[in-house]
Amino acid sequence: MRSLLFPLLACLFCSLSLAGQDGLFPAFDIRSRLLGGTGLSAEGIDGLWTNPAGLAASPRSIAASAAAEQRFGLSELTMANVGASYGTGLGGFGLQLGSFGFDAYQETRIGLAYGRQLTENFRVGLDFVGFATNTEAYASTFDATFGLGFQLRIIPELSIGARVFSPFRAERFPDEYLPQLLAIGLSYQPSEKIIVNAEVHKDSTFPLRTRVGLEYLPAEELSVRFGVATENTELSFGLGYEVIDGLELSAGAVWHELLGIYPGVGLRYRQD
Template sequence: MGHATTALPEYDWALFANPALLNNDKVGLGFYGLRNYGFAEITDMSATGSVPTGFGVAALGFHRYGDNLYNETRIRFGYKNEWQMLHFGLVASYNHISFGADYGSGGAFGLDVGIAAQLAEDLWIGARSTNINRPEYEGINEELAREIGIGFSYGLNELAVFAFDAVKDVRFPVSYRGGLEINIIEELKGRVGVTTEPLSYSLGFGYGMERWVINFAVQKHELLGFSPGVDFMLYF
């Protein structure tokens, strides 16, 4: 859906987007893999799990990008709760970067925040900010990426979901992101999306039952090519 995830309610990967929208209802466990532009050396892999409790939702996630020559690793701890119609979330993360052949490595702790609210029955608004503490990799003198995003989503009678985000990285122009999910038949859903800065297009589909769901997607970067990906979620 073009990475337009800031206001998607109960989004399975909200720990890596807007933590205020973690799933309240189920224990979830998920895995995904994404081969960026077809290169095995810059593959994304991630896992996430969330558990609703009497004090909110707790979540844990792991993400790795790259190979032995260059890689980035993140471990994320998230918490989400709500008060009346306001949902809020917080993520603390440890980020590690490593260069092969003894060129060095470094780590940094980051802090993300997110809020969301249901304005009407099927209309949501959300906002998030990443690395608000301006972390910097120790020994490398490089700051982690910082961005702020705001988004809307609207559900059309369980037949479709529209989502739109505006995201600003402090180093780059504003990125506009839009996506559409359509319920094709029963539990089969189709998705399309577009993102600017950089310009990319995406499409995919998902199928699932009460206890599991599997999703396939491919993104086309205007210059770098295709990035296929798959994820699998289990619910308990």
């Protein structure tokens, strides 16, 4: 039975990786996931997975996040991550740790990120990421790459974010390479209660993908999040609720036109 389980799960994961087009396994925080995968203009701990430049806005206190997503209702296809950030006079620093897999196949992602404010309205960021892959009966592998991020505030209500991940082609296995990603987008905040994100993401191997997210804050402690992505179509919806001062619990689901519905949950702690 176990010999049949591994190839089945491997095929399922390959299908969701190709559909996601965002890395070996999707790297995400729960807020970004429920906003259609947008977040290039996110700040502090919210920018840890989406744009390292956002770490430049980290307060001088520790912030942390954790998220998990399960697909097909299978525990073997659970993706989880934890992260932390801290701001200093020299900029903001972040730590990423993510995992996916089961006994026979395991992927781990670890990264260090840094963001710095260069001018009043312009930030840059850099992250170094390593991917470890362990497969039963095969040799383990470890691959490393890096990414760059930028954020520019045009006016107080409008920002531009951009990110390049793995700009140089890096071979992972024979004829298989680490994903190369390029993304750029806008974030518009017409009021204190509404944030709208619109982004385009391009993987070197796949078609251009458009992502749109809307966050509505009807109350100080409540966030309502919607998102949509193309190629393949995804729709997302979820809520974030600040259960105590600084600690937010988020939950929601993503509907994928090929893979169906999969739920996600997350925690975020920060002191603004």
